[in-house]
Amino acid sequence: MSSAPLTRRHFLTLPVALLLASAMPARGDGVARRTPYEAEARVLFGTLRFRLAGHIDERVDRETGWYEVRMEGEGTAFANRGESSGVLRDGRWAPLRTASWVKVAGRESRSEIAYDYERRQVQYRSRSETFFLGRVRVVDDVVALPPGVHVDDTMSAFLNHADGYWRPGPGGTMETRVVRRQREPREAVEEATGTVKAEIIPVVLHVDGEQAGVVRNASLDISRFSTWALPDEPARIVFGPDGRPQQLSSKLMFGSSLTVRFLA
Secondary structure, three states: OEOOOOOHHHHHHHHHHHHHOOOOOOOOOOEEEEEEEEEEEEEOOOOEEEEEEEEEEEEEEOOOOEEEEEEEEEEOOEEEEEEEEEEEEOOEEEEEEEEEEEEEOOEEEEEEEEEEOOOOEEEEEEEEEOOOOOOEEEEEEEEEOOOOOOEOOHHHHHHHHHOOOOOOOOOOEEEEEEEEEOOOOOOOOOOOOOOOOEEEEEEEEEEEEEEOOEEEEEEEOOOOOOOOEOOOOOEEEEEOOOOOEEEEEEEEHHHEEEEEEEOO
């Protein structure tokens, strides 16, 4: 079994998936919880394999309406960290600040997002390096929050799901909005030209089915977030009885795949 470094773009799908499947805060108000997780990436039809182990520290207080989450993982040739904090606003959890950092094979990517609900705007800052040529992509942008639109980060989205604030619509889909780096429809792996901005885009979970009103399985198209993703192969999310994700798996280009499991 090989543990050689993966390409930059493949690694960038990993922190997205880890944050996407972040374990939900414990039910006890203000109670701290640590959740171990493990991830495995397979590249080129399993020729290369890579494993990561880490933990998520979380705290939530439903009486006063706030949450904080920190995550950290490390493996061969790369490491990542992330954090999210937010408040209960208009009947839903809403992020105040989200930050992430990834280092793989000497290349670094980091981002910070600050949400200002009084001014109805989001500040997005990021700096990333492409894996092969080390080309730098920098974003420093402010986007307006449209009236009546709820914006999540991945932590607040799944916290809303676990607490019953985010429910499937009539068509069996769950939709929210997130802020991300703007990408061209056919952006190449090493492309880093022109002025890069931020944008707000819809994120839609397609619910496979519910049991006693609780979503157990869902799928998510991540092709708008990674050039390694396949539009016809959405990521699969398995939820536990408490509404917390237990596993996320995704098939990627060139026979590659990613699986994240939570060990709580």
